[in-house]
Amino acid sequence: MINKYKGIRVKRGSFINTIVRNYIIFSALLIVLIYAVAYLTSYNTYESTIDNGVKKLASAYREADDLDKVKYQKYIGNGSGVVILDRSGKTVYIKGRCPVKTFTQDSIKLIPKNDEIVDVDIHTSTRGDGEKVLFIQRRWTTDIYSEYIDSADTDVLDTKHNVIYSTKFPDKTKYTNDEYKVLTGKFGKDISIIKTGLRLDGKKYTLVAFQKLDMVSAMNRRERNTLLIVAGTIVAYVLMILIFSRLITRKVKKPVNALERAMSDVSQGKTGGLIVYDGPTEFVDMCDSFNVMSKKLEESEKENQAMRDAQQKMISGIAHDLKTPVTVIQGYAKAINDGLVDDQEKYLKTIEEKSQRLTELIDEFHQYAMMNRPDLKLNIETVDICEYTREYLAGRYPEMDIEGRHLSLDIPDDCIPVRIDKSRFNRVYNNIVNNYLKYCGENSTFYCSIYQRDDKAVITLGDDGPGIPAEVRKTIFDPFVKGDSSRASGGSGLGLSIARDVVRGCGGNIILTDYPADPMKTEFVITLPVWQEEGEDRSSRRTDAGSGEEK
Structure with missing residues (x-):
């Protein structure tokens, strides 16, 4: 603002310090943002591989009075099925599309939990006697995107599912058809199997879910969440930049606007106004410099006005002082010229005196004008x-x-x-x-x-x-x-x-x-x-x- 107030300036530090201070705050917020993104990414990587739908279905069954009233499709999708097993592995409840309805203890062990992922790799080979052999390798992990494998097991079977070699069940001799389906994960097109614990009426059960795979699977969930994290990070970073820019702009814009208004007033002839601004040292010094200039312009304007008044007064004074002797000289000279006077000597003496006085006045005016010339040089x-x-x-x-x-x-x-x-x-x-x-x-x-x-x-x-x-x-x-x-x-x-x-x-x-x-x-x-x-x-x-x- 610009006014006549003469206040004491409070310098709050240099503009460089202001930028450094805001930059430190910005950097601290950026570090927090990076940490938050890293945490969310890690959490998303883990959570996206966990089938929370099965877990939520187990919670719904636990709270329901009637299992048939639970809309299981809501949790594990359409075209899916549910099998509930007691502690001995006996099927006590079945609903929906279930390629396998009964399970042995071994087959239950082969089912991944809701926080596990099993990658099955099957190779076929022919032995020397011409018999075909199946090499089945299962890799267990909690993150499909990670190269780290929590555990792995290998089975070698003949075409009749007889066990030639098994790391998971060393004593097993043969897989039943249902066990083979669980072992290889082959239940039909786009069908996966998963299990989770379930407690009903104080008893422990195992919930086995057959889910129909779709595009919104674990991989797609993570990709979707990753996209949201990236978008959120960009938005947060842009907001931080805008806030940082806004803070700096305010520091610069306030004194600049004040200077602009003040210079506009000066251009309109309003001198003497002072800018009162408290802030960074550089802008306070700038405003103080303007205030000094404005004050000098006001003083210069007053001096110019006084000079103009003096010039006007001088012109008026010169005219007045010169008028009297000139009038007398003109009057006496006309009287002599018209022959109206007898004693010309007296009139001529008066004309001489007035002309001398006129010369003195002109000399004084000349001396005054000379003394006020800026290029005057005295002979010192x-x-x-x-x-x-x-x-x-x-x-x-x-x-x-x-x-x-x-x-x-x-x-x-x-x-x-x-x-x-x-x-x-x-x-x-x-x-x-x-x-x-x-x-x-x-x-x-x-x-x-x-x-x-x-x-x-x-x-x-x-x-x-x-x-x-x-x-x-x-x-x-x-x-x-x-x-x-x-x-x-x-x-x-x-x-x-x-x-x-x-x-x-x-x-x-x-x-x-x-x-x-x-x-x-x-x-x-x-x-x-x-x-x-x-x-x-x-x-x-x-x-x-x-x-x-x-x-």
């Missing part, structure tokens, strides 16, 4: 300000003396070197002394003192005249400020403005004190940096007074 040179001031005031003393004015000096004999433009600095003294001569009466005194304070030369210029009104003091150095009517006649109001610009151009400053030292009523203080040659140390030197003189 090293001057002993004490000697320079004494020579200037010595040149002005006769004028003061003729008009009955007094001069009081307190200037030391020591050299206080400063760097100034002598010709332009002359205008500083001229403007202050001329104002004194214009506005202070007979027997008034002009005061001047110079002393060095640390690395500054301090020049005090003042008088004991009527003083300057308090309401004008704060703007006395502004262009076209002339004070009250008693001190406003005939001036352009640019003298002190030019004096200030000259002093500042020389690296110093000039002020009008609010409380002049007695007996002065008006006191200007000029400070200039003391020039030191390389290797010279004047820091301990202080000259507060010299050989004062009064004339």
